[in-house]
Amino acid sequence: MTIYDDENGADELEAIHHRRLEADLKIAAMNASADAWHAWRDQGYCNHGSALGASNDLAKERGLKPGQVMCDPRYGCGTVFDSDDEYMDACGNPWNNPIPLPGKAPAPAPGAPTPTPAETPVQGDAKNATTEADADIVIRHTHEDGTVVEGSSKGDGIWEALKKLGWTYRRTPGIFIRGSRLKNADRWKINKAADAVRALNLTVAVVIEENLSFAEREEARAEAADDRAERYADRSTNAAASSKAAYDRSSQIAERFHMGQPIIVGHYSEKGARRDQERMHNSMRKSINEDKRATYWAERAGAAEHYEAYRNNPGRTLRRIDKLEASLRKVRREWTGIELERRAGELEEEIAYWKGIIAKAEADGFKVWGRADFAKGDFVRSRGTWSEVLRVNAKSVTIPHIHAAHQGGVAGIIRDGSRVVTKASAAGAPMGTYTWTTPYDEVSGRMSAEEMRAALAGDPAPTPGHTDHTTRAPAPHGGVTPDGPSVTLDNADEIAALVSGDIRAAITIRKPGKRVKTLKTLRTHHGTYLHLPAPCTPGFTLEQVLRAALDKATKDRKKAKGAKKANG
Structure with a gap:
């Protein structure tokens, strides 16, 4: 089971559910208002559903002046309104000034109740007209x-x-x-x-x-996850034991055939041999299936064990707070009455809880990055790569496109193995003309331009503002590590002679017995499987180093192939 470091599926589904709920509630409120509006006419009062302007022939006959609006006398009361606004107000709230329809019921007596939007059902309120004791x-x-x-x-x-x-x-x-x-x-x-x-x-x-409370529910969720992890671990252990037992049974039966004894057709032993063969195969199939079950439950147990850590991940929590605050603003803007108080109270409680989680993380060393922490020309660390800041935004920083780091747009690699991408180095990559916005909740470090120049020269990088959870593969044996000596080279041939052997070693570790024939393939994996020192004077880039080494390796292969043909 793979666990990703982004927003989990349950939170996304819950957000979709709330958006659908809000849309349904708005439609229900609109329907309730429309029902009340039509009910007013059914009781014998005009709701001014149709109007005539001064240019209408019937309105001219009635002496309507420009700017006035008349309730259509063919369907309504024929009342004349001095302006469009006055008519729209009477149309939207006809009960404010009750006007009976011609030939219908008279106006209600003073104090008699009139239908208003307040009498429509409260948004989302659970209807309960029957007591629990009397209900079926x-x-x-x-x-x-x-x-x-x-x-x-x-x-x-x-x-x-x-x-x-x-x-x-x-x-x-x-x-x-x-x-x-x-x-x-x-x-x-x-x-x-x-x-x-x-x-x-x-x-x-x-x-x-x-x-x-929400905090008590979160605590209960964590306890349930612990119980789940223990239960799944027991299932995995039992399945693993069952798999081993089935394998041992199959091996025990197979021992009598370890010398390759065939089934003798027509011999009295044929039936017994075929039964043994079937039992052996059945036991082996059971062993395989139980092993799959053991792996499945072990992965489920691991996911449950890390539930609380992933749930309270600071980056994810910051994104969750942003979504909850947006939902709260929408509720306050669109909802009314008791449902507004209830839903707003729920969201405020959740936001307060998650802000407490962030405060605890900050006390433990987590850094909440923001606009004030960056300036144009700084370097930001995200997803294991340092990128030059091109623009500072309210919610994010703009950097060279993240694909540039995999397309030859790397300016160098610092001592911790992280790639560095600048605007200039990314310009030669296919995606170099494009930019990327990195939200502050994905930032894991910052360097000034001076600090980055020092890091590229071989100095250790400053400690990031908070713990980086990116997992990076170790450098292969035989490769030049970031801690290797700095060198000064004058031409591409000397560069190729120095690093081509290390590149071959890295390729051998990556794909034993296979050759990497294109720069694109080599570049895709160099950040993880091949660590080279940052380029030194006179200014060869890592792209030039890799290209020169690959060209030399290609020429060597062609020369060897030509020599083999000549000798053959």
Whole structure:
């Protein structure tokens, strides 16, 4: 199982779910407002749904002046409004000034209730018109158990109705929302389920009990991950033991045939030999399958063991905070009423918790980079490569395109093995004319231009601002390490003579028995498998070093091939 150092899938899916929920809530609010608007007309009052301007023939007959707007008397009350704004206000809120339709109900008596948007259902609020004691079905949500349907039995039609709405069934706990444990209630999904149950002529009660804080839920998630890791490790151990036992059985049966004894067709021993052969093959197949199971559960155990570390990774946490703050701004901008208070409170609690995680990381040495830390011409470390800063932005820095480091755009390699890319060195690469923006949460170090010049000259690089988690392969034996001596060479032939043997050694380690025939192939792996000192006076670049060495190796092969043909 591969674990990537970017945002995990669960957070992305949760963000998509919230965006869909917000869109559904907006549509529901619009529908509720439209229902109230039409209900006003059904009660005998005009909602001013159609208007006429001064240029209309009917309006001219009524003496409408330029700039005035008339409610169409063919469908409405015929009221004249002095401006478009006055008409739009009356159309959007017809209950503010009730006007009865001709031949319909009179105006309501003073103090009589009139329909208003406030009477529409609250956004996302779980509907619950029946008490728990009187209900046929109870939909209960708690942080500990998630969202579960209680009171359902086989054949009552509830599972068939809720299956279409994304609910899940297991023998225990029954019908439930998968992934709802240790999360706040999905009120939109619960409301949909309650409506589906009522459509079956059953009463339903919704009970939501959210009594754990976000910090307590995170602690519970970490404990669950530890339990999961232990459980998966036991499964892996058992599968490995079963695989070994099956292998031993197969080997034990095979011992009688270790000299290559064939099956003698027609002999009395044929049946027994074929049975032994089948048992041997079955045991070996079981051993292979159990070994795969052992590997699978070992990988699952490793993922669960590192759950908390990946969950609290500072870079990922910073990105999560940005998304939560954006969601909070959107909620405050678009939501209203009690649902605004509830959802905003949830987001504020989450943001406060994750900011606490960042504060703890900073106390442990993590550096939160920002715009104030960089200036044009500095060097930034990201993904194991140092790149020149071309522009400083509010959320990121602009650098040469990251592909330039793999296309010959490397200016040199410093003592820790990291590549250095400058604007000038990247210019000759195919992607050298393009740039790349690196967010501050992906930054792992900074150097000034002076510090970088010193590092390229052989001085050790300054300690990064926080721990870098990039894993780098060690230099192969036989290669020139970054700590090797600096040299001064005058021409490409001397460069080729010096490094070509080391390049061949690196190629042999990378692909035993195979030759690298193109500079592109060699350049792709030189940063990991071939470490060379930074270029010295008179200024040969690493690109020139590799090209010269490869050209010399190519000429040597052609010369050897020609000599072989001549002798043959």
